[in-house]
Amino acid sequence: MSSFSIDLAADRIVDSRTRAYFEEVSRSYANECFRSSLVMLWTVVVCDLVYKLQTLRDLYNDTAAGKLLQDVEQKRATNPNSPDWEIYLLEEVAKRTKMLETSEFVQLQNLQKLRHLSAHPVLTAADLLFRPTKEDVRAQIRMALEAVLLKPALFSKRVIDTLVDDIATNKALLISREKLKAYLEARYLPNMPLAIELELFRVLWKFCFRLNNADTEANRGINAQALAILFNRDPVAVRTMIGAERAVFSNVGPDPEPLDALIAFLADHGELFGLLDPAAQILVEGRLAADINNRARGRFKSPDMAAHLDALLAEDHRDLAKLDDDLWLALLDDANSEGQVDGAVRLAIKTYTGSRTYDAADSRFGRFIEPALAHFTSVTMTELLTGIEDNDQTYGRGRSTLDHRQIRDAADDLGVVSSSFKEFTKSL
Missing domain, CATH: 1.25.40 (Serine Threonine Protein Phosphatase 5, Tetratricopeptide repeat)
Incomplete structure (x- = not known):
């Protein structure tokens, strides 16, 4: 049996208003009023999505969230008696914020359909009202919690800017990879959608290995540490993304500072060197030739440690x-x-x-x-x-x-x- 606890998860719902509304879902489920539980669960999800957009607009000046809210309100005002705006809200959140994984979006669409079946009789069926099972309702509650209710509002693209600014501001305190990892896992990474993690990796890669200005130079070290933490969370997904977007990730350098940082990163993740296109590999090899420290890090150019040490032994x-x-x-x-x-x-x-x-x-x-x-x-x-x-x-x-x-x-x-x-x- 699953160890997931609805009650314990409910205590971790981010928004206090959502947490209060969710109590009705829990009570209905506990009293075996399963149709009522599904109907209220969909309503709570819709409310929570609106609250998240309002938070992004009001606290983080997210203009995209503000525009989405305007569009939803216009949709609702056009036909006040229709619930169509609710599914429109879900669709636009999925499109514009990447708050939801594709699988989560599909499951939430299904929740809306189950809500409709639970609230309205079906005249062509033998049973006029849909009869959800306890197991079905429990699964829907868990899905809604994990897909929406337990996520902070920042799990849109806005989280990327916020996270990057945050670790730059606090880099004097995040003095080791272990401390940075603990900080990110406590504040940002739990329940972060994979799409946002990959987007964050893509942005940090650009900051670390392509751009060279006062800001990126000052924060290249902490950004590279965050990049390594993200890579180690899901190496397969990252490698797949780099392989699929080879041209994007091969757009590195040409300044020495970002190339040196890339070589240091490849020293720990040498399998990524082969995923870069020939032009990027040539730039990397140029920096290896220019600096003995880079050559010492460049084990990814040798088949094994013995060959790498032999190459270094040939140095002056x-x-x-x-x-x-x-x-x-x-x-x-x-x-x-x-x-x-x-x-x-x-x-x-x-x-x-x-x-x-x-x-x-x-x-x-x-x-x-x-x-x-x-x-x-x-x-x-x-x-x-x-x-x-x-x-x-x-x-x-x-x-x-x-x-x-x-x-x-x-x-x-x-x-x-x-x-x-x-x-x-x-x-x-």
């Missing part, structure tokens, strides 16, 4: 030294989790042992070698010691008396012996 040590610290640590962690940590360790070895000044070696030891020491094996340790011995900028610098003590201890733990390195470090 001077470029590798330009890797951002956070990016290097993330790469080391990802390589370790995928059983390819030796490849990442060799990047650290190449960067450190390629140092051409004492200062460079000082910096590179702390940034690359020290975080990787726990991941060395006897093979990679031997490679490190050989590289150190071949470069006096590593073993001849002043800080080596401190730094290389750590290497000596790690080598001892691994049972690795290098005569010249051991001679150098024996007095440390």
Whole structure:
């Protein structure tokens, strides 16, 4: 049996007036007055749709909602004794606001028909009045709650502008993806129609990866985090949309900032790269070629982590030294989790042992070698010691008396012996 509770759901109805009207639906259902329950349920849905449009018009200056209300009133005034305006309201809400999924709109149309059958006798039938079952009425009540009554008014296209402005205003407080996810799930995402989620994804994609102005640059980070959250909610639907609207989603760049943001996004969702058209892929590849950090993120260009690390190992040590610290640590962690940590360790070895000044070696030891020491094996340790011995900028610098003590201890733990390195470090 379903665990859905009409009473508990009724307490979550957004509009207080709707919540009061809905009590009559609940009482009729509880007293097994099923026809009355259906008739009142349709009336409550119509009222709630009007209240939502009024809220959008009055609180959020939604001109489209105001125009829809005017059109509905004109329809009603033309024939005051006809209920035709009610179904017109439902149809126009579905068309203009995207508040309703297609399936919800069809089910609400069916509710209106059931309401008509419940309120008017059918002279050609054996039973003059329609007899809905308890199960049928319960299903209609649940559908109306989930499709309309539990949704805030903002579940029209207006929610997109409001959400984007909101997270931009509060980005100083939404300091992690976890906090942003919790905020969006508490305030916006429950009961959000899929059509609105996809529209929001489309808008954020444009803000993140196409536009480049003061506003989009200031909020690119928080918008990209929101984009990732939306993608992870329904990856199949998002991929389907991108594939169907390839030209729209391939309209990216050409400025460096949006392209860099796209590469960072593709680093976590690499399967989307193949959905972009060739022109967009060329722009992305151009930014990969221009920046070692982008190339480090560009795993989506390699078949697996091992191939990606091999490609990075072919880089000049001077470029590798330009890797951002956070990016290097993330790469080391990802390589370790995928059983390819030796490849990442060799990047650290190449960067450190390629140092051409004492200062460079000082910096590179702390940034690359020290975080990787726990991941060395006897093979990679031997490679490190050989590289150190071949470069006096590593073993001849002043800080080596401190730094290389750590290497000596790690080598001892691994049972690795290098005569010249051991001679150098024996007095440390």
